[in-house]
Amino acid sequence: MFQGLLLALAAGSLVSLQNIFNTKVNERTGSWATTTLVLGMGFAASLIFGLIFEGGQLFNLINMKPWYWISGSIGVGVVICLTLGIRQLGPTYAVSIVLISQLGSALLWDSQGWLGLEKVPFTLQQFIGVLVIVGGILLFKLGGKRREETA
Numbered sequence: 001m002f003q004g005l006l007l008a009l010a011a012g013s014l015v016s017l018q019n020i021f022n023t024k025v026n027e028r029t030g031s032w033a034t035t036t037l038v039l040g041m042g043f044a045a046s047l048i049f050g051l052i053f054e055g056g057q058l059f060n061l062i063n064m065k066p067w068y069w070i071s072g073s074i075g076v077g078v079v080i081c082l083t084l085g086i087r088q089l090g091p092t093y094a095v096s097i098v099l100i101s102q103l104g105s106a107l108l109w110d111s112q113g114w115l116g117l118e119k120v121p122f123t124l125q126q127f128i129g130v131l132v133i134v135g136g137i138l139l140f141k142l143g144g145k146r147r148e149e150t151a
Helices: 002-028 031-059 066-089 091-112 124-150
Strands: none
Touching (some): 091 124
C-alpha cells in the first residue's frame, strides 16, 4: 500500500509538472499542436521505455477487449481540455476542478462497477469527502477573489 501511495503522489506531481510545460508550449503554439507534441513525445518515450523494460512482450495484446483501444483518444481529450482550461482559468483552479471531476467520476465508476471494475459501495464518508474537497476548492477560489478586491 505504501508503494501505491508513493506512486500516486508521484503521478500527481508529474501531472502538475506536465500541465506547466503544456501551458508554456501552448503559449507559443496552438492547443492542437500542443496536444500533438505532448502525445507524440509520450508515445516515443513510452515505446522506448516499454521496449527496455518489457522487450518483446510489449505488444502482447492477446485477450484485450477491442474497446480499450479508445484510451489514446481519451488522452487527446484530456490534454486539449486541460490545456484550454488552464488558459482560461489558470493552473491551480483548473487542476483543482479536474481533481474534483476525477474523484467524482472515479467514485461513480467504482460504485457502479462499470467497465469491469469491482463494485465498491458508495458510503456517506465518501460523499462527505467529496463535499469537503469541493468546499475547499470554492473557499480557495472565492477567498482569492476577496483578497484581490481589497488589494
